[in-house]
Amino acid sequence: MSDDIELERLADWAANNAPEVGAVTAAEKFPGGQSNPTYKLTADGRPLVLRRKPFGKLLPSAHAVDREFRLISGLHPTGFPVPKPIALCEDKEIIGAEFYLMEMVDGRTFWDGTLPDVEKQDRRGVYEAMTRTLAQLHNTDYVQAGLGDFGRPGNFFARQVDRWTKQYRAAQTDDIPEIEKLIDWLPKSVPEQTHTSIIHGDYRIDNLIYAKDSTNVIAVIDWELATIGDPLADFAYLAMNWEMPAEGNSGLKGADIVAANIPTLGDVVDLYCALTNRDTIPDLPWYFSFNMFRYASIVQGIKKRSLDGNASSEKADKTIALLMPLAEAAWEQAQIAGA
Numbered sequence: 001m002s003d004d005i006e007l008e009r010l011a012d013w014a015a016n017n018a019p020e021v022g023a024v025t026a027a028e029k030f031p032g033g034q035s036n037p038t039y040k041l042t043a044d045g046r047p048l049v050l051r052r053k054p055f056g057k058l059l060p061s062a063h064a065v066d067r068e069f070r071l072i073s074g075l076h077p078t079g080f081p082v083p084k085p086i087a088l089c090e091d092k093e094i095i096g097a098e099f100y101l102m103e104m105v106d107g108r109t110f111w112d113g114t115l116p117d118v119e120k121q122d123r124r125g126v127y128e129a130m131t132r133t134l135a136q137l138h139n140t141d142y143v144q145a146g147l148g149d150f151g152r153p154g155n156f157f158a159r160q161v162d163r164w165t166k167q168y169r170a171a172q173t174d175d176i177p178e179i180e181k182l183i184d185w186l187p188k189s190v191p192e193q194t195h196t197s198i199i200h201g202d203y204r205i206d207n208l209i210y211a212k213d214s215t216n217v218i219a220v221i222d223w224e225l226a227t228i229g230d231p232l233a234d235f236a237y238l239a240m241n242w243e244m245p246a247e248g249n250s251g252l253k254g255a256d257i258v259a260a261n262i263p264t265l266g267d268v269v270d271l272y273c274a275l276t277n278r279d280t281i282p283d284l285p286w287y288f289s290f291n292m293f294r295y296a297s298i299v300q301g302i303k304k305r306s307l308d309g310n311a312s313s314e315k316a317d318k319t320i321a322l323l324m325p326l327a328e329a330a331w332e333q334a335q336i337a338g339a
Contacts, residue, residue, distance in 0.1 A: 005095050013094045018087040018101060021048055036065055036224055052099035054310060066090060068223045069100040074145040080136060081219050105219035107209040113241055113250040114260060123261045125215035130208060131268050133217040134238060135275035138197040138231040151228025155193050161186045168297040171304035178331035182293045185339045191286060199234045201225025204250040235272060236287030239265055243288060285337035292330035299323045
């Protein structure tokens with residue numbers, strides 16, 4: 001039972017605003033989740049999921065669960081694999097923060113990109129399904145899905161560099177020379193944008209739910225950073241896994257992926273291009289540098305919340321330790337890209 005949600009108030013709200021779910025009788029917080037805390041609810045004996053904003057003071061524009069709810073509400077009718085949305089609560093008085101409910105998808109989640117718990121003959125299929133699902137997202141008509149105004153016009157990466165610089169500054173606790181150099185260089189070197197689509201913003205293997213009996217993706221979760229923008233933001237973020245160390249997370253660098261029957265980055269590039277009618281993917285180091293800078297800004301936010309006593313995961317300290325390595329790696333990629 002979760003001790004940070006007043007179950008009786010939540011149950012009363014659900015009875016009035018989502019009566020189809022039945023009586024809510026239990027709430028248990030999922031482990032992990034640095035950003036928007038997530039809970040498994042039991043309602044009339046069946047599982048549901050609740051996603052809420054963190055408690056306490058938050059950075060501007062962060063943790064927008066209302067945007068998540070709108071996004072999955074637009075995507076679900078298109079057939080794209082997302083959990084079925086149920087109801088949004090913007091009244092902070094119910095549990096202390098805005099939240100939404102969705103159906104729980106029962107499947108498999110892989111935390112280690114090397115897939116040690118997957119049969120060798122199935123590992124390539126896991127990655128191919130991840131790539132096909134990303135291409136399906138980028139091929140989705142976002143206007144027809146009712147999401148035409150979900151992002152702002154203009155160059156996506158220019159906006160994102162500005163946004164994450166502001167987020168970093170708002171949460172800054174230390175002076176990191178590599179970050180300062182990135183903040184100077186990134187806006188001066190933004191690539192031209194040639195495509196526009198829905199983008200997930202945090203597309204990696206542990207944000208996918210796979211079927212229990214196949215390599216099919218049955219749900220994509222954690223849409224907090226979703227918007228309309230350059231699909232290369234997602235693809236480069238996925239591709240970055242081949243450049244991140246294999247340490248039990250989504251990284252693959254250093255692992256013998258050929259022996260493990262995991263596709264090379266070249267294989268994934270070819271498949272994605274074929275599915276999205278692209279001839280090629282541009283050089284990736286600029287995109288790697290930006291994504292690492294963005295990740296460092298997110299980690300900086302986690303560090304600030306931790307210092308304020310408001311981190312949402314017991315794993316926060318381990319994540320905070322990534323800040324300096326991320327900053328250094330981001331600047332290394334920037335130098336490869338010509339900084």
